[in-house]
Amino acid sequence: MFKLGLIINPIAGIGGSVALKGSDGEGIAEKAMALGAVAKSNDRAKQALEILKPYQEQITIYTVNNDMGEYTAKALGFNYQIIHQVDQDKTTAQDTEDAVDALLAQNIDLLLFAGGDGTARNVCAKVGDTFPVLGIPAGCKIHSGVYAVTPKAAGRIVELMVTNQLVTLTEADVMDIDESLFREGVVKAKRYGEMQVPAELRYVQAVKAGGKESDELVLQDIAADVINKMEDELYVIGSGSTTAFLMEELGLDNTLLGVDVIQDHALIASDITEPELYNLITEAANGVKLVITLIGGQGHIFGRGNQQLSPRVIRAIGKDNITIIATKTKINALNNRPLIADTGDGELDQELSGYMSITTGYNDQVLYPVSSPE
Incomplete structure (x- = not known):
C-alpha cells in the first residue's frame, strides 16, 4: 500500500486574480476574498489526484481535515485518514508546519503538497532535505524547483512511484520573494534551502530563471x-x-x-x-x-x-x-x-x-x- 501524505494550502495564490500578487501577509487572503477572489488550490490538487484514480486500491492518503486535504480526497473516492485537525475558518503557515510533523510520524512514502513558494518554505522548514516531497503548483509565485510543471504532471510522477517504476531523487532549491516588496515592483528572491524531489525532468520544473534580459x-x-x-x-x-x-x-x-x-x-x-x-x-x-x-x-x-x-x-x-x-x-x-x-x-x-x-x-x-x- 502506497502511503501518500497530502497537504493543501487552501488560500494559496488567492490574491493573484485581484492583483494582490499572492496570499502572503496579514489580512491579504481576507482582502482578496472581499474583492471577489476564489480559492483554486483544491481544484489544482484535484487535477493531480485524478491521475491516480485507477490506483485507488493501492493508495491510502494521509491528510488534514476540511479543505487542507480531506474534502478533495473524499470527493475523489480515495481511502484516507485524517491525521491532523485545523481550525476550519482560517488556516495559517503554522498549520502547514504542524501538519508536516504529523504526516512524517505516519511513515508516509511521499509528501504531496499544493501551494506556492510560501508553502514550499513552510514544508522545507520541517522536512529539509531528509524526505521526498513534491509540489502541486497552486500559488502565484512558483520560483522553486520542488514543483511539478503542472498539477497533472504531479499526478504522473506519483503514478510512476505507485507503479514501482524507477524514479531518481534529486535535490531542488526552495526559493521565494518578498511579496511586500514585490507589490512595490521590487524583486528580491532568496534561497531558503533544498528538498528532495522525484527527478522526472518531463514533469518537474526548473528553478525560474531570474534577472534582467541582458541583450x-x-x-x-x-x-x-x-x-x-x-x-x-x-x-x-x-x-x-x-x-x-x-x-x-x-x-x-x-x-x-x-x-x-x-x-x-x-x-x-x-x-x-x-x-x-x-x-x-x-x-x-x-x-x-x-x-x-x-x-x-x-x-x-x-x-x-x-x-x-x-x-x-x-x-x-x-x-x-x-x-x-x-x-x-x-x-x-x-x-x-x-x-x-x-x-x-x-x-x-x-x-x-x-x-x-x-x-x-x-x-x-x-x-x-x-x-x-x-
Whole structure:
C-alpha cells in the first residue's frame, strides 16, 4: 500500500486574480476574498489526484481535515485518514508546519503538497532535505524547483512511484520573494534551502530563471515590432521582464507581476484585477490584443503570476489576438521543451495547444509548440 501524505494550502495564490500578487501577509487572503477572489488550490490538487484514480486500491492518503486535504480526497473516492485537525475558518503557515510533523510520524512514502513558494518554505522548514516531497503548483509565485510543471504532471510522477517504476531523487532549491516588496515592483528572491524531489525532468520544473534580459538590443527590436503594429485596439500587457521592457520603450509605468492595459500608447489601467479586466475587454469597441511572454527556464505562458488572465478573459480575447514575445536566448534555454498553457481549464488548454508564433525581433518570428498540462 502506497502511503501518500497530502497537504493543501487552501488560500494559496488567492490574491493573484485581484492583483494582490499572492496570499502572503496579514489580512491579504481576507482582502482578496472581499474583492471577489476564489480559492483554486483544491481544484489544482484535484487535477493531480485524478491521475491516480485507477490506483485507488493501492493508495491510502494521509491528510488534514476540511479543505487542507480531506474534502478533495473524499470527493475523489480515495481511502484516507485524517491525521491532523485545523481550525476550519482560517488556516495559517503554522498549520502547514504542524501538519508536516504529523504526516512524517505516519511513515508516509511521499509528501504531496499544493501551494506556492510560501508553502514550499513552510514544508522545507520541517522536512529539509531528509524526505521526498513534491509540489502541486497552486500559488502565484512558483520560483522553486520542488514543483511539478503542472498539477497533472504531479499526478504522473506519483503514478510512476505507485507503479514501482524507477524514479531518481534529486535535490531542488526552495526559493521565494518578498511579496511586500514585490507589490512595490521590487524583486528580491532568496534561497531558503533544498528538498528532495522525484527527478522526472518531463514533469518537474526548473528553478525560474531570474534577472534582467541582458541583450537590450534584441529587446529593443522586439518592442519596436510590437509598437509598430499597434493600432487603436485595447492592448493588455502581461507580466514579466520582457513585457516590462516594452512598457519602458513606450514610456509607460509597468506592473512587474501584474497586468496593465494601454490604448493609443497611453496607460488606461494599471495592475488591473480579473473582474475589472474582463469588464474592460468585453466593452472594448475596437478589439483587444494580449501581449505576454514566457517564464524563463519554465516556459509557462499562462498559469504563473498572471492569474488575472483567467480562462474567460483569454476566451474573450481569442487565441488569434495573443502575441508572445521573447528573445531566442530565452527560448533556447527551454531545451526544446514546449511552452505550457496551464489556465486551469483543460478544454482551453487544449485549444491553446499547437504551434504559436513568438516575436523574437523586428519582423522576426518563430513558430514554437505550446502544450497543455500533462
